[in-house]
Amino acid sequence: MLIRFGSGFPWPINLLHRFDIIPNTHFISTQPIDQTNLPYRFPPVVRQTIASPLRLFAQTDMVLGPHGTAVWIDSHTEDQFGHAEQGQRLAARMTAGVLESSFTGDAGEEDDEDEEQEISDSIATTMAASVMSWNEVDSWVKLAMDEEEGKIALGDREGGITLLSYV
Numbered sequence: 001m002l003i004r005f006g007s008g009f010p011w012p013i014n015l016l017h018r019f020d021i022i023p024n025t026h027f028i029s030t031q032p033i034d035q036t037n038l039p040y041r042f043p044p045v046v047r048q049t050i051a052s053p054l055r056l057f058a059q060t061d062m063v064l065g066p067h068g069t070a071v072w073i074d075s076h077t078e079d080q081f082g083h084a085e086q087g088q089r090l091a092a093r094m095t096a097g098v099l100e101s102s103f104t105g106d107a108g109e110e111d112d113e114d115e116e117q118e119i120s121d122s123i124a125t126t127m128a129a130s131v132m133s134w135n136e137v138d139s140w141v142k143l144a145m146d147e148e149e150g151k152i153a154l155g156d157r158e159g160g161i162t163l164l165s166y167v
Contacts, residue, residue, distance in 0.1 A: 002063075002064035016052045016070070017046055018049075018070065027040075053076040055085075059073065059141050061140075069147050071143060073140050073143055092132050132164065141155055142155035
């Protein structure tokens with residue numbers, strides 16, 4: 001799960017957070033879902049914090065692929081255009097994969113203490129992103145990705161679509 005939190009203040013939050021939703025090893029799939037039989041453990045666990053600066057009122061979008069590629073639009077363009085009042089960056093990074101777990105659908109035999117240790121040992125990190133493209137104006141408004149094909153689609157406010165490929 002990739003989230004940019006909102007704020008009650010007029011300025012944007014300049015961080016993205018990647019969370020894992022951990023399967024509940026005690027979930028019993030043959031029983032109804034209720035507060036004592038949930039398929040996932042809560043709350044989600046934060047795994048990474050990614051710097052993603054935005055100017056006031058800037059357009060942003062983001063997507064997280066099924067294999068862990070995070071792609072987003074932000075305003076960090078100082079490296080390309082200096083301190084401009086416009087400009088967008090298309091950035092990406094490979095995020096850590098979801099925790100491996102043996103989700104069997106029954107009560108399971110795992111020791112809760114070992115599972116808690118595995119979750120708490122993973123530390124949220126702030127890491128650099130790869131710049132995939134940039135735009136001198138603030139015209140990108142939508143983003144889509146096909147991670148398996150290595151394709152990104154950028155939609156602009158005039159209705160145009162730009163297709164990019166990556167490896």
